[in-house]
Amino acid sequence: MFGPSHCETPSQSLMKSISLAILLALPIVAQDDRVFLINGTKIEGVRVNSFDIRELKYSKGGSNEVVVTDQIAKVDLAKFADVYRRGIKDPGLMLTVAKEQLEAKNTLLAQLGLVGAAAQFFDEDKPQEAVGALEDLQKEIPDAGVIPEVYRQKFEYYMGLGQKGAANALKVAKKYHDDAQGGAWPNGLAVEAEFFMAMAERASGGSPKDFQAKLRDVSVKAHSANVMVANRASVQLANSLREAKDLEGARKIYDDLANKTGVDSSSRAGAFLGLGQLTMDAAAASDKDAYKKALLLFLRVHLETTDAWPSLHAEAMYYAILAADKWRGTDYQYIMARCRGVLFNEFKDSDWAQRAKSGR
Numbered sequence: 001m002f003g004p005s006h007c008e009t010p011s012q013s014l015m016k017s018i019s020l021a022i023l024l025a026l027p028i029v030a031q032d033d034r035v036f037l038i039n040g041t042k043i044e045g046v047r048v049n050s051f052d053i054r055e056l057k058y059s060k061g062g063s064n065e066v067v068v069t070d071q072i073a074k075v076d077l078a079k080f081a082d083v084y085r086r087g088i089k090d091p092g093l094m095l096t097v098a099k100e101q102l103e104a105k106n107t108l109l110a111q112l113g114l115v116g117a118a119a120q121f122f123d124e125d126k127p128q129e130a131v132g133a134l135e136d137l138q139k140e141i142p143d144a145g146v147i148p149e150v151y152r153q154k155f156e157y158y159m160g161l162g163q164k165g166a167a168n169a170l171k172v173a174k175k176y177h178d179d180a181q182g183g184a185w186p187n188g189l190a191v192e193a194e195f196f197m198a199m200a201e202r203a204s205g206g207s208p209k210d211f212q213a214k215l216r217d218v219s220v221k222a223h224s225a226n227v228m229v230a231n232r233a234s235v236q237l238a239n240s241l242r243e244a245k246d247l248e249g250a251r252k253i254y255d256d257l258a259n260k261t262g263v264d265s266s267s268r269a270g271a272f273l274g275l276g277q278l279t280m281d282a283a284a285a286s287d288k289d290a291y292k293k294a295l296l297l298f299l300r301v302h303l304e305t306t307d308a309w310p311s312l313h314a315e316a317m318y319y320a321i322l323a324a325d326k327w328r329g330t331d332y333q334y335i336m337a338r339c340r341g342v343l344f345n346e347f348k349d350s351d352w353a354q355r356a357k358s359g360r
Helices: 091-103 107-123 127-140 147-160 162-182 187-203 208-225 227-243 247-259 265-282 288-304 310-327 332-346 351-358
Strands: 033-037 042-051 055-060 063-068 072-076
Touching: 033 055, 042 063, 042 107, 091 107, 091 127, 107 127, 107 147, 127 147, 147 162, 147 187, 147 310, 162 187, 162 351, 187 208, 187 227, 208 227, 227 247, 227 265, 247 265, 265 288, 265 310, 288 310, 310 332, 310 351, 332 351
Parallel strands: none
Antiparallel strands: 033 042, 033 072, 042 055, 055 063
16 A cells, blocks of 8 residues: 555655556557556556545446545556656656646546655655645545545654654554544545554554554454555564564564565565564574575565665665675675665665664
8 A cells, every 4th residue: 555664654655656667658548547456456458537535436448347445555547647747757846737737627637646746755855845745635635535645655754754753653643543534434544544553652662562462453454454454564563573582473474474475565575674684683693694695685675675665675774784794795895885875865864874874
């Protein structure tokens, strides 16, 4: 879906959903939109007619279909690349075009542009501009299908700041939950908000046992309502079990998510991270093969789960640096330098970058 190791959470939620194929597409056919569901299903060759907080409507051939919003992972519109060509890599221009679409009453394209501009602003470490774009979205299209992304992007940003952002992350999560319940939004969105609340409470210093109990509760609720949230709650449960030294319990969950089909990028990234950390923790100082194995797991986060939350990428780069230093195999210094470059350039405000700079 859209949204933390910390967790959820800042980069690039909807913008990352605009695939390279779409960006390079030649003139568009009438029905060439795509809808990706949270269970891994991809619906292609359709025309998306509308997308609001409760449902997405599309047509294919002569039939009209409906998908509940909490089951949607991302939406690709064939028109997007042409309409936003000026702002594909420029959030300021994307925001301008989105406002033009608003004025033209093209709310479908407008909402995707506003949330896409916000994602880019967060990527460029411009949170004020990002929040401004998200607030414009809420004000101008309060029932937009991407409204949950407002909460996801804000939550991810604050959680990515570490403990200093936890209080604000909790405020965002609670507002998400209140709005989801008060607005009678699809149940999977309220469950996602509960997951965010549990994450933020733990980041603020909540007890591990309470956290694990809440995660199990969320997982039960999400099993039928939102499988993506169920997977992400499982990752966080495994992380907590690992910290509590229940290593086999944690490994079982990580292995399942790393190898299961239809798992979203952030959940799979969390599983790779967890397996890498388990491998490092169990390695003897002289076990170079174990550190190499851990290093490769951390690098898989960055190479194989490109759409995963930025905080997960930052954490993976941090641990890749540590693993490479303990491995000390061929080109380990080059690998460390490359990982530092990614961490300090792309995630410079993350808690993981600060840890690396301070030698923690």
